[in-house]
Amino acid sequence: MKFACIPAYNEEDTIQKIVTKSLPHVDRVVVCDDGSTDNTAKIARDAGAIVISQSNQGYGAAIASLFDYSRKENAQIMVTLDGDGQHNPDQIPLLIDAITAHNVDVAIGSRFLDDTTQASGYRKTGIKIITSASNYGTNFKISDSQSGFRAYSKDAIDAIHPTEQGMSVSTEILLKISNKGLSVAEVPITISYQGDTSEQHSVTHGVGVLANTIKYVSIKHPLQFYGIPGLTLIIAGLVLGGIFLDRYLNDQVVFYGSLLGSIILFLLGAILSVTAIILFSMANLIRDRY
Ligand SMILES: Nc1nc2c(ncn2[C@@H]2O[C@H](COP(=O)(O)OP(=O)(O)OP(=O)(O)O)[C@@H](O)[C@H]2O)c(=O)[nH]1
Ligand SMILES: [Mg+2]
Incomplete structure (x- = not known):
């Protein structure tokens, strides 16, 4: 069984389209409604998703709940994608294919393997710096450590129990993948930054994630x-x-x-x-x- 898992916090404008577009590619679409104060949960349910609701704890906590659910429900493959419309559900098969056809444990959708990426300069630089720090800790050579568009095999779902509540969970999972000896591949994906105005927000996020990445790497080395x-x-x-x-x-x-x-x-x-x-x-x- 294949699940598409979507962490969502106040995404009522986009969630319906993402659930609808994801459904044809998987057996189940699961939305983790991370304490939304809008209609995200109802819209997702009406669109055909299974909704897990919890109080607002952050992106990482939502990802952890989705891991728990997929483990309990015995998913063979779990694909995570964002609820804000930045990832294209039609690319879910690309990630699933990396797991099934190429036998890797984790497939990461990278924004930087394709020239059409729309990420702006400062954001790209920030992600590059965090990714270098993360690669130092994992010994992987990946181009996008912060991508939320990923697919996990059954072995990965069983092995990984994330604990970071915020955005640093992306790095934490990579460290755990590396420590458990699981394999990783990157797949080019596209990302849309339409309507995104959260520059300040992203910079503070970036600094926090970098500090956490250094924390993880420093514990490892x-x-x-x-x-x-x-x-x-x-x-x-x-x-x-x-x-x-x-x-x-x-x-x-x-x-x-x-x-x-x-x-x-x-x-x-x-x-x-x-x-x-x-x-x-x-x-x-x-x-x-x-
Ligand atoms: N910001 C935020 N997002 C959450 C939370 N819980 C779940 N999410 C979801 O996590 C996904 C990624 O969040 P974003 O804030 O878009 O993070 P991002 O894509 O790295 O950052 P941007 O480039 O600014 O969009 C979205 O689908 C959110 O709905 C939360 O507590 N805060
Ligand atoms: Mg986003």
Whole structure:
């Protein structure tokens, strides 16, 4: 059984068309109504979707509920797409085909494999930066880590239990895919940004997602992220301390600047190094369940 799963928050203008256009491509269309205050749930139900309703918790929470539903209902393939009309349901078969014909676990619809993409400059740059950080953590070489248009195999549906409530869930899922040894392929898709005016909103979102991506990657590579800067600071602290001692012993001059600098650098370095060691041991301990 194939499900099309749509997270939706106040999408009454677009949801009917998306449900109707998705139905011919799958066995079930499931809409997660994430606490909408408009008619999204009723319109989706009337259009033929199964509607899961929950209080508004964010995109990630909606995706998690859709994973839970698909697992419980034994879906063989789950395709996620946005409820705001930016993804074209007629491209659902492209993603399903990547799973069935090419035997991958996760197919990601990428906006950047096709020249017709309408994403504006700042948005493209933001997604590229987040994607580079995410690729560093996953060892994948994908072009669009933030795409919500994806398909998951049964193995992926069973293995992935997202916990991020917001938009960072896209990165979280990629990290989990990588940790579980599942395979990924990208498929070119088109995206529509018609009528979208949420520039400020997107920039704040982007910064939040980038911070979360760095959090995930730093947990995965703690020695590089905290250990190397930590050691560098400790060495700098020792050098400054040496200069202070040298001046004090040779000339009896108490050079408070280098004494204070040395202590601060050494302490910061020690904190970072301890963080690196703790994260490294923890990551090893929980890696299997992560
Ligand atoms: N913003 C937002 N979207 C949610 C929420 N819950 C579910 N969604 C749905 O998640 C999908 C993606 O949300 P968007 O805000 O369009 O995110 P985006 O496409 O990355 O950002 P834009 O490029 O600004 O459209 C839409 O179908 C929303 O209806 C929520 O709490 N907030
Ligand atoms: Mg959108």
